[in-house]
Amino acid sequence: MYKKMPKESTLHETYISRCLDLARLGLGHTAPNPLVGSVIVREGRIIGEGYHQQYGGPHAEVNAVNEVRDKKLLTDSVLYVNLEPCSHTGKTPPCADMIIQAGIPEVVIGTSDPNPLVSGKGIKKLEQNGVKVTCNVLSRECRELNNRFFTFHTRRRPYIVLKWARTSDGFIDMLRDKDSLSQPVWISNEISRMLVHKWRTEEQAILVGTRTALMDNPRLNAREWPGKSPVRMVIDRELKLPKYLNLFDNSQKTLVFNGQKSFTGGETHYIRLDFAGSVLEQLLSYLYKTGIQSVFVEGGRKLINSFIEEDCWDEARVLVGPKQFGAGIPSPEILTVKPLSYPIREDLLLVYHNQ
Numbered sequence: 001m002y003k004k005m006p007k008e009s010t011l012h013e014t015y016i017s018r019c020l021d022l023a024r025l026g027l028g029h030t031a032p033n034p035l036v037g038s039v040i041v042r043e044g045r046i047i048g049e050g051y052h053q054q055y056g057g058p059h060a061e062v063n064a065v066n067e068v069r070d071k072k073l074l075t076d077s078v079l080y081v082n083l084e085p086c087s088h089t090g091k092t093p094p095c096a097d098m099i100i101q102a103g104i105p106e107v108v109i110g111t112s113d114p115n116p117l118v119s120g121k122g123i124k125k126l127e128q129n130g131v132k133v134t135c136n137v138l139s140r141e142c143r144e145l146n147n148r149f150f151t152f153h154t155r156r157r158p159y160i161v162l163k164w165a166r167t168s169d170g171f172i173d174m175l176r177d178k179d180s181l182s183q184p185v186w187i188s189n190e191i192s193r194m195l196v197h198k199w200r201t202e203e204q205a206i207l208v209g210t211r212t213a214l215m216d217n218p219r220l221n222a223r224e225w226p227g228k229s230p231v232r233m234v235i236d237r238e239l240k241l242p243k244y245l246n247l248f249d250n251s252q253k254t255l256v257f258n259g260q261k262s263f264t265g266g267e268t269h270y271i272r273l274d275f276a277g278s279v280l281e282q283l284l285s286y287l288y289k290t291g292i293q294s295v296f297v298e299g300g301r302k303l304i305n306s307f308i309e310e311d312c313w314d315e316a317r318v319l320v321g322p323k324q325f326g327a328g329i330p331s332p333e334i335l336t337v338k339p340l341s342y343p344i345r346e347d348l349l350l351v352y353h354n355q
Helices: 008-024 059-064 073-078 095-102 121-128 137-144 146-155 189-202 211-216 279-289 300-307
Strands: 039-040 045-051 078-083 104-112 132-134 159-166 171-173 203-209 229-234 254-258 261-266 268-272 294-297 315-320 339-344 347-353
Touching: 008 039, 008 045, 008 059, 008 104, 008 137, 039 059, 039 073, 045 059, 045 146, 059 078, 059 095, 104 137, 121 132, 132 203, 132 268, 137 146, 137 300, 137 315, 146 159, 159 189, 159 300, 189 203, 189 294, 189 315, 189 347, 203 347, 211 229, 254 279
Parallel strands: 078 104, 104 132, 159 294, 159 315, 203 229, 203 294, 229 254, 254 268
Antiparallel strands: 039 045, 039 078, 261 268, 315 347, 339 347
């Protein structure tokens, strides 16, 4: 019986989808570079594939080509990649040049690159050298995968992920006094807390406010999940946080945004802001200029509400535990977006996306 072959567009989507699966394997390791996967197909069969594994290492297209043993096969193959091949020299040579030199006659691209150094130039170079180029295959999914990279280059600020935990009766903390300092009250379960450490490895920086730093004395690292810990950041307007706090242990880079002065001491960098103006605007501008593409905000009610009120957030993750405090510090609320919900044992994860 005759079997109808899939349409070309469906085939393209299948292979770009595989590129996305490969690209996700680099999450937490490639920043500030994007997540990229690549597949090489010849006569309906994948003969090579790869992904960008870590910042400074070979790009996805290079790894895919290197997996093809017989390079002669490349001359009648199709290379798929979820993001436009680069056309400039950075940590590695341009991928567009490598594709041309390899003799690959056709390239299918998920979406163009928003980086002004690349945007459209990689596609143009390929076409000018006789390569057939097809663009915008699963483009929405490709942009979503690299939402940090796209936000950074199109909105000129980091991608903002808000995170907090609240009790089932709507509180994020008890009313603690000075005798409760450095004794965090756990609301979520151990699996949820491990997940938070995984999230930390996926972002470039983590931010808390003065009260959270003082009351909980957090380390803000990723000790419960393998991966790179983010740059620690705290807002300490009057530089009153005591130096015995874990934030000042010199174990990792720490930024202290304050209203007094700028200086550096070991791994701790003090950055002065004008607190008479918009602190968030200045903070995010500084992070953009220094190349930090994503921030995980784990502050308390005041800090998180400041991001919500200024509509300066992209994603929020709220862990709801079964505990009840009866009284305490009310949880921040997002009323403009309906969340997705996921059970984590007895906890519930609510995920909001700011459109």
